[in-house]
Amino acid sequence: MTTEASQPAMVSIRVTLNGTEQEASVEPRLLLVHFIRETLNLTGTHIGCDTTHCGACTILLDGTPVKSCTIFAVQADGREITTVEGLAAGGVLHxxxxxxxxxxxxxxxxxxxxxxxxxxxxxxxxxxxxxxxxxxxxxxxxxxxxxxxxxxxxxxxxxxxxxxxxx
Amino acid sequence: MIPPRFHYHAPATLDAALSLLNDYGPEARVLAGGQSLIPLMKLQLAAPAHIVDINRIPGLDAITEENGTLHIGSLTREAALEASETVRAGYAILHDTAAVIADPLVRNMATVGGNLAHGDPANDHPATMVALGAQVVARSAAGERVIPVADFFEGPLATALGPGEILTGIQVPQPPAGSGGAYLKLERKVGDYATAGVAVFLTVNDGVCQQAGIGLTNAGPVPVKAASAENFLAGQRLTEETIREAARLAAQEAQPSADLRGSADYKRDMVRVLTGRAIRQALERVG
Missing domain, CATH: 1.10.150.120 ([2Fe-2S]-binding domain)
Incomplete structure (x- = not known):
C-alpha cells in the first residue's frame, strides 16, 4: 500500500447523549458503540455479534434506531444519541x-x-x-x-x- | 473488531467531495450508509487510507418524478425508499426490493446508491434496476455521465465507477401504461443474502407482452440480465405455458455458485420458481 505514513488526525466531536452535551476527541476509526461504552462509560449498549446482524448495539441516532457497531463515532458529530440509560426519566421507567x-x-x-x-x-x-x-x-x-x-x-x-x- | 486506521473527511459539498476523491485517487473510498463498507473494514477486507463521508452533503437524498423519470438520490436510505408514497404508488417493484434488503435497522442507514456502487451481485437493487432499465448518474471533477445499469457492473465488487467518481443518483423510466413489476427474494432468514432473487418488469397490451425486463440476484459474478427469457416473452401472449418457458430460460441463464444456501442446481431451480411467480405477480399489478 502506498499510504502516506502520517497518523490520521484525531477528530473533535460533539454529541448530545441522552440529553446531555458531550465533547470528545476520537480516532476516526472508533466505532460509535465503543465510543458510547468506553469513552462515555455507558455499558447498557451491548456488543453481540459485532457483524451488523444481532441488534444488541441498537441506539437511537436523531430518533432513528441504528446499529452502533456499524457507524463511526465521527459520523455522530452534531447529532442526538439515545441509549437505554436515557429511557427512564426522573426515576420512572419509560x-x-x-x-x-x-x-x-x-x-x-x-x-x-x-x-x-x-x-x-x-x-x-x-x-x-x-x-x-x-x-x-x-x-x-x-x-x-x-x-x-x-x-x-x-x-x-x-x-x-x-x-x-x-x- | 477494530477497523484499520484512516483519514476522515466530511465535505459539506459535492464539489469538495469530488476534489478529495481526485486528490486521493484509489486510496479513498466513499462512505454513504456504511452498512457494507464498515463490516468489510472490520473484517480487514477493506483498508482505505481515506474515507470521504458524503452524509453531510445536502440534496443527495431526494426522490422526485419529472419528465417521465423517477430520480432517486444516491443517499436515499432504504427505509425512505420503502416509505415513499411515490414509490409505493407507481413503482411497486422498487418497494418490494427496499422492503427485503437486510433488516429494518440496517435499512435506516443503508442507501440505494451504496447498494449499487458496492457492486455486490448478491445485493438486491441491481437486479431490480436491470429489470427496470435504470441508469446510474456518476459525477467526477470532469463532469457528469449517465451509465445504463446493464453496463454498470463489471465483476464481483467492481463497477464502471472510476476512483474519482461518485454515484449521485439513479434514473428509473416512469412505467408506461399497461406495465407491472415484482421483486421476489428467497432468503433463509431476515438479513441474509438471497438464495435466489428475481426482478420482473413487464409491459403488457391485451394479454400480449410488449417488453420484459428480468434481473437475477446472486446468480453469477454480476447481476444477471436474463436476456433470452426477456426476448422470448416479447410478443408472446402470457399464458401458463409461456410463463413456464420464460422461467425455464431465466433459470438457464443463472450461474449460481454452491454455498451454505444450497447447491447450484437448487439455486437455479429456485430462480425458475421465483421467475414464474414474479411474472404472475407483475401481471396482477399491470395497471
Missing part, C-alpha cells in the same frame, strides 16, 4: 421498560436494550401495531432466549400504555 418488566419480555437481558430502543421509535410511528408489524419491526434484533412471544406482548402492552399517556 412505558416500554415497564412493559418489558411486567410482561417478562426478557430472559438473559442481553438483547433487551436494543429491543426497547427499536420499540420506542417503532411505536412512535405506529401506535397501534398488529402482531405481524411488530414481528417485522424487530426482525433486525435477535433474541436467543425468549422465542419472542413475551417481547411481542411487551410491545403490545407498551403501545397501550403510550396510547393512554398520549390520550
Amino acid at each position: 412505558p416500554i421498560q415497564a412493559a418489558f418488566t411486567e410482561e417478562h419480555g426478557l430472559q438473559c437481558g442481553f438483547c433487551t436494550p436494543g429491543m426497547m430502543l427499536t420499540g420506542v421509535a417503532f411505536l412512535e410511528n405506529n401506535p397501534d401495531p398488529s402482531e405481524a408489524e411488530i414481528r417485522r419491526a424487530i426482525s433486525g434484533n435477535l433474541c436467543r432466549c425468549t422465542g419472542y412471544v413475551n417481547i411481542i406482548k411487551a410491545y403490545q402492552s407498551a403501545a397501550a400504555k403510550l396510547r393512554e399517556r398520549g390520550a
Whole structure:
C-alpha cells in the first residue's frame, strides 16, 4: 500500500447523549458503540455479534434506531444519541421498560436494550401495531432466549400504555 | 473488531467531495450508509487510507418524478425508499426490493446508491434496476455521465465507477401504461443474502407482452440480465405455458455458485420458481 505514513488526525466531536452535551476527541476509526461504552462509560449498549446482524448495539441516532457497531463515532458529530440509560426519566421507567418488566419480555437481558430502543421509535410511528408489524419491526434484533412471544406482548402492552399517556 | 486506521473527511459539498476523491485517487473510498463498507473494514477486507463521508452533503437524498423519470438520490436510505408514497404508488417493484434488503435497522442507514456502487451481485437493487432499465448518474471533477445499469457492473465488487467518481443518483423510466413489476427474494432468514432473487418488469397490451425486463440476484459474478427469457416473452401472449418457458430460460441463464444456501442446481431451480411467480405477480399489478 502506498499510504502516506502520517497518523490520521484525531477528530473533535460533539454529541448530545441522552440529553446531555458531550465533547470528545476520537480516532476516526472508533466505532460509535465503543465510543458510547468506553469513552462515555455507558455499558447498557451491548456488543453481540459485532457483524451488523444481532441488534444488541441498537441506539437511537436523531430518533432513528441504528446499529452502533456499524457507524463511526465521527459520523455522530452534531447529532442526538439515545441509549437505554436515557429511557427512564426522573426515576420512572419509560412505558416500554415497564412493559418489558411486567410482561417478562426478557430472559438473559442481553438483547433487551436494543429491543426497547427499536420499540420506542417503532411505536412512535405506529401506535397501534398488529402482531405481524411488530414481528417485522424487530426482525433486525435477535433474541436467543425468549422465542419472542413475551417481547411481542411487551410491545403490545407498551403501545397501550403510550396510547393512554398520549390520550 | 477494530477497523484499520484512516483519514476522515466530511465535505459539506459535492464539489469538495469530488476534489478529495481526485486528490486521493484509489486510496479513498466513499462512505454513504456504511452498512457494507464498515463490516468489510472490520473484517480487514477493506483498508482505505481515506474515507470521504458524503452524509453531510445536502440534496443527495431526494426522490422526485419529472419528465417521465423517477430520480432517486444516491443517499436515499432504504427505509425512505420503502416509505415513499411515490414509490409505493407507481413503482411497486422498487418497494418490494427496499422492503427485503437486510433488516429494518440496517435499512435506516443503508442507501440505494451504496447498494449499487458496492457492486455486490448478491445485493438486491441491481437486479431490480436491470429489470427496470435504470441508469446510474456518476459525477467526477470532469463532469457528469449517465451509465445504463446493464453496463454498470463489471465483476464481483467492481463497477464502471472510476476512483474519482461518485454515484449521485439513479434514473428509473416512469412505467408506461399497461406495465407491472415484482421483486421476489428467497432468503433463509431476515438479513441474509438471497438464495435466489428475481426482478420482473413487464409491459403488457391485451394479454400480449410488449417488453420484459428480468434481473437475477446472486446468480453469477454480476447481476444477471436474463436476456433470452426477456426476448422470448416479447410478443408472446402470457399464458401458463409461456410463463413456464420464460422461467425455464431465466433459470438457464443463472450461474449460481454452491454455498451454505444450497447447491447450484437448487439455486437455479429456485430462480425458475421465483421467475414464474414474479411474472404472475407483475401481471396482477399491470395497471
